[in-house]
Amino acid sequence: MNSKVLLIAFREFKSTAMTKGFLIGAFLVPAIAIAVIPLIILLMMNADAPVVHGELAVQDKTGSVIPYLRDELSQDAMIDRRKKEVEKVKAVTDQALGSMSEMNSDLVSSAVDQAIEQSTDDLPMIRVRQLDQGVDLVVEKEPLKDSLPKEIEKGRIGLAVIDADAVMRAEGEERFGGFSLFVRPKLDDRVIKEMRSGIRDAIRTARYKANGYEAEEIAALTSIRGEQTQEVTDTGDRRSSQELTAMLPFAFMLLMMISVMVGGQYLLTSTIEEKSSRVVEVVLSAVSPMQLMTGKIIGQMCVGMTLLFIYSGLGMGALSAFALSQVVEPVTLIYLFVFFVLAYFMIASLMAAVGAAVNDIREAQSLQTPIILLVMLPYILWMPISRDPNSMLATVLSFVPPVSPFVMMMRITSTEPPHFWQILVSILVGVVGVYLSVRLAAKVFRVGLLMFGKPPNIRTLIRWIRMA
Amino acid sequence: MTDAIVIEQARKAFGKKVAVHGFDLRVPQGTMYGFIGPNGAGKTTTIRMVMSIIFPDSGRVEVLGRKSAVESKDRIGYLPEERGVYKKMKVGAFLTHIARLKGVDGAAARARVHQWLERVDLGDVIKKRCEELSKGMQQKVQFIASVVHEPELLILDEPFSGLDPVNMRLLRDLIAEQHAQGTTVIFSTHVMHQAQMLCDHIVMINDGKKVLDATLSEIRSRFDPNTIMLEPMNIETETLELERVDGIEKVQRVEGQRLEVSIAPGTDATKMIAKIAQAVPVARIELRRPTLEDVFIKIVEGSSVHPGAEGATRSEGRADGSTGLDEQSELMEETTEGVK
Numbered sequence: 171m172n173s174k175v176l177l178i179a180f181r182e183f184k185s186t187a188m189t190k191g192f193l194i195g196a197f198l199v200p201a202i203a204i205a206v207i208p209l210i211i212l213l214m215m216n217a218d219a220p221v222v223h224g225e226l227a228v229q230d231k232t233g234s235v236i237p238y239l240r241d242e243l244s245q246d247a248m249i250d251r252r253k254k255e256v257e258k259v260k261a262v263t264d265q266a267l268g269s270m271s272e273m274n275s276d277l278v279s280s281a282v283d284q285a286i287e288q289s290t291d292d293l294p295m296i297r298v299r300q301l302d303q304g305v306d307l308v309v310e311k312e313p314l315k316d317s318l319p320k321e322i323e324k325g326r327i328g329l330a331v332i333d334a335d336a337v338m339r340a341e342g343e344e345r346f347g348g349f350s351l352f353v354r355p356k357l358d359d360r361v362i363k364e365m366r367s368g369i370r371d372a373i374r375t376a377r378y379k380a381n382g383y384e385a386e387e388i389a390a391l392t393s394i395r396g397e398q399t400q401e402v403t404d405t406g407d408r409r410s411s412q413e414l415t416a417m418l419p420f421a422f423m424l425l426m427m428i429s430v431m432v433g434g435q436y437l438l439t440s441t442i443e444e445k446s447s448r449v450v451e452v453v454l455s456a457v458s459p460m461q462l463m464t465g466k467i468i469g470q471m472c473v474g475m476t477l478l479f480i481y482s483g484l485g486m487g488a489l490s491a492f493a494l495s496q497v498v499e500p501v502t503l504i505y506l507f508v509f510f511v512l513a514y515f516m517i518a519s520l521m522a523a524v525g526a527a528v529n530d531i532r533e534a535q536s537l538q539t540p541i542i543l544l545v546m547l548p549y550i551l552w553m554p555i556s557r558d559p560n561s562m563l564a565t566v567l568s569f570v571p572p573v574s575p576f577v578m579m580m581r582i583t584s585t586e587p588p589h590f591w592q593i594l595v596s597i598l599v600g601v602v603g604v605y606l607s608v609r610l611a612a613k614v615f616r617v618g619l620l621m622f623g624k625p626p627n628i629r630t631l632i633r634w635i636r637m638a
Numbered sequence: 639m640t641d642a643i644v645i646e647q648a649r650k651a652f653g654k655k656v657a658v659h660g661f662d663l664r665v666p667q668g669t670m671y672g673f674i675g676p677n678g679a680g681k682t683t684t685i686r687m688v689m690s691i692i693f694p695d696s697g698r699v700e701v702l703g704r705k706s707a708v709e710s711k712d713r714i715g716y717l718p719e720e721r722g723v724y725k726k727m728k729v730g731a732f733l734t735h736i737a738r739l740k741g742v743d744g745a746a747a748r749a750r751v752h753q754w755l756e757r758v759d760l761g762d763v764i765k766k767r768c769e770e771l772s773k774g775m776q777q778k779v780q781f782i783a784s785v786v787h788e789p790e791l792l793i794l795d796e797p798f799s800g801l802d803p804v805n806m807r808l809l810r811d812l813i814a815e816q817h818a819q820g821t822t823v824i825f826s827t828h829v830m831h832q833a834q835m836l837c838d839h840i841v842m843i844n845d846g847k848k849v850l851d852a853t854l855s856e857i858r859s860r861f862d863p864n865t866i867m868l869e870p871m872n873i874e875t876e877t878l879e880l881e882r883v884d885g886i887e888k889v890q891r892v893e894g895q896r897l898e899v900s901i902a903p904g905t906d907a908t909k910m911i912a913k914i915a916q917a918v919p920v921a922r923i924e925l926r927r928p929t930l931e932d933v934f935i936k937i938v939e940g941s942s943v944h945p946g947a948e949g950a951t952r953s954e955g956r957a958d959g960s961t962g963l964d965e966q967s968e969l970m971e972e973t974t975e976g977v978k
Contacts, residue, residue, distance in 0.1 A: 177738055185726065448722030452783060454691050455716035456739035458708055620691065 174457045175465040182469025186436045187476055196477055200484055222294040222361045224327030227310060229301040231334035232376065236300050239372035243296045243365070251367060294361045296327075296368075307331070314354045328353045328365050337376045349373065418498070419556045419580035422506060423548055425481055426579055430514045431545060433474030434521040437466060438534060441525025450619050459616040463526075467518045467608075474514055475507075482506065498583075505582050505593070509575035512600035516572035517545060519604075519611035526618035527626050527634075548576035559584035568596050571603025610635060640703065642667045642791050642822040643688055648697035650683055657683040660697050661848040663841060665824060667790075670817045672833035673826035674934065675843035681826040682719050684843065685795050688824075689716055702791055712741040715789035719796045719826075721780045725769035729755070732768055733782055740787035747786070754782040758808065774805050781809060785816060792816055794825035798832050810836060830930035842934060849937050861928045861936065866899040866911060869922040873897070876918040883917050885910055898926075 186192060230236045241247060301310060313326040333347030349369055353362055375385050444450045453462060524537045555564045559581045568578040578596040581588050617634040647660035658680040665671050673681045686692045687699050690707035702710040724732050730751055737747035755761050758778045763771060798806050817823045827833055833840060842850035870876040873895055880889050888900040901910050907925050915923060
């Protein structure tokens with residue numbers, strides 16, 4: 171390639187990407203976001219929070235719940251409950267990941283173990299103290315008040331009143347009674363949760379016993395093992411894919427769109443700047459308009475690609491952190507870059523033409539709108555395409571430039587990637603699109619750069635194209 | 639001597655407006671040519687055609703022996719009329735970038751930029767952004783951009799506009815120096831005496847046509863002097879005396895004690911001086927040589943279209959926005975003022 175083109179490309183890249191604004195936008199913002207997320211998680215886990223020791227006073231009007239409650243609030247019972255919760259989360263992620271979770275079930279289960287281990291570090295110690303039936307609740311609530319000195323360590327943290335009909339229905343009533351729980355203000359919400367679930371489970375067990383059932387028996391009766399939905403395909407049955415895989419085409423499309431638009435916008439503004447500062451004539455005395463345009467397009471392509479690298483790198487990093495990197499095949503990343511280049515060249519050459527045709531950024535708005543709408547089209551069509559990536563609409567659009575690269579990328583990352591020949595045809599169509607748009611843009615670019623005065627309308631642009 | 643530039647019937651129109659009617663021009667190597675003419679005459683369009691920034695609709699432009707400047711861009715230095723810099727770029731980086739675009743390799747480009755900035759007293763701005771410079775400084779920077787690659791052909795479009803007298807002289811010396819080194823220099827200006835001071839050859843363009851193409855001495859001899867400056871002993875009585883002398887068309891009092899005497903065309907000026915000296919006692923008498931400005935005005939006034947009227951049609955043509963090069967946006971007011 172021509173060294174002058176490279177010089178222009180390098181200047182273009184340097185003056186765009188090596189500025190504070192760009193660096194802040196492209197690196198610092200994601201870096202802060204990444205730095206903050208673990209921080210927030212850390213804060214939420216509140217790892218340093220003191221383990222709560224305290225007393226739960228219980229006025230048990232049924233007289234039968236207390237023993238079970240003592241069991242339920244023991245350390246072992248708490249650990250059991252937490253395990254169950256982690257299992258539930260695991261089931262949900264399984265559903266979301268679909269077939270992918272099979273591949274890394276080991277990783278998931280080890281992650282589950284780790285989660286359980288971590289969550290049992292800060293188990294509260296709750297002593298249950300039985301109150302007499304006749305006590306004055308107002309007096310008993312007194313130790314819970316906020317104004318008292320913080321002797322929370324060993325003091326009373328909660329007061330539960332279990333209704334008399336909580337275990338046995340009252341005469342003629344359809345429903346059972348329940349309980350009320352009074353706690354200290356600002357008590358750790360996890361401790362409150364622990365107490366509430368303890369009391370619930372205790373009442374439940376008491377009800378089973380009173381009716382002659384075993385708790386295990388009921389649990390077995392009510393739980394049904396739900397197998398994953400299976401999709402029947404040529405290559406065998408597989409688990410139905412869910413949320414994450416549906417998000418993947420969207421993520422790829424968006425990533426491409428952002429990179430293309432950022433590069434295109436920078437190209438537009440830098441062209442307008444060169445034209446309005448009149449530096450363009452000096453440059454044109456050294457290079458041809460075609461060299462200038464090519465150099466500028468390539469320079470800004472590197473800017474867009476930098477973004478693409480950063481964000482796809484971050485995305486892959488995030489996926490591998492959750493041991494999900496196999497969601498994206500390496501060849502997909504290659505396609506991403508191929509289709510990015512195709513989409514970028516088509517959009518950017520049009521942007522360069524607009525930039526050369528107008529005198530300032532304000533005039534560019536009206537000419538730029540149709541181009542932006544073109545780029546937004548895949549965004550609007552994401553839903554129908556990702557639901558049925560091989561529909562007539564999706565197939566046709568993946569061969570119509572300049573939306574074809576975006577649509578094809580969505581189809582490739584969907585669960586039903588198109589045949590290779592379709593990808594190949596889409597690339598070829600894209601190359602033709604690039605050729606045509608660059609040729610067209612070069613004509614407008616050449617004539618427009620030295621034209622000042624009234625901003626051109628579409629008719630004038632067509633005249634320029636004929637003229638050049 | 640080979641020709642640095644050959645223009646053959648190059649014609650350029652913007653929409654319906656013809657900016658340059660086809661004309662022929664040869665600029666031999668090593669000469670210094672001045673393009674003069676009013677604003678909007680077609681100087682910049684001609685220069686842009688020479689630079690291959692725009693292409694003629696018909697005709698041919700040869701530069702440095704090649705079919706177009708595209709093939710010899712690195713051997714040409716160009717200072718456009720519309721000057722611009724990359725505002726956010728540092729002065730040194732900007733000049734180095736341009737030098738490298740012109741084919742000078744990196745290290746040499748940096749060294750030359752440094753040298754040049756020192757020469758024009760701008761050594762301390764190398765690390766400043768271009769936008770921080772004053773207009774005059776920017777102009778000097780742009781001049782450097784046009785010569786930093788040591789071109790064989792230097793084209794300067796209105797190089798002196800906007801400079802103070804000190805910098806104007808500096809620039810004039812620098813241009814003369816380039817010329818002395820053997821560089822072919824072409825510059826355009828509508829300030830006639832700049833051309834008169836620098837050039838050995840003048841091309842006058844008016845309304846897109848070449849109206850004059852001659853050396854300075856040729857011009858002087860072709861346009862007979864027809865004005866005699868005179869300082870009489872007694873201005874009150876002698877003015878009347880003078881008007882009776884045969885061959886004198888008009889006597890005008892200028893600058894207090896001086897008289898400007900116009901003689902009839904075809905009259906021998908030297909003989910007239912003798913006649914006048916006989917008729918009235920004079921303290922001082924001299925023949926006034928025609929300046930380029932005189933020649934220019936004579937040619938423009940002699941052409942069919944009156945410049946004032948032309949200016950008006952131009953501005954109307956501009957209002958519809960169909961043609962657009964900046965050059966056309968400027969009215970000819972300056973020239974009509976000159977006529978007055």
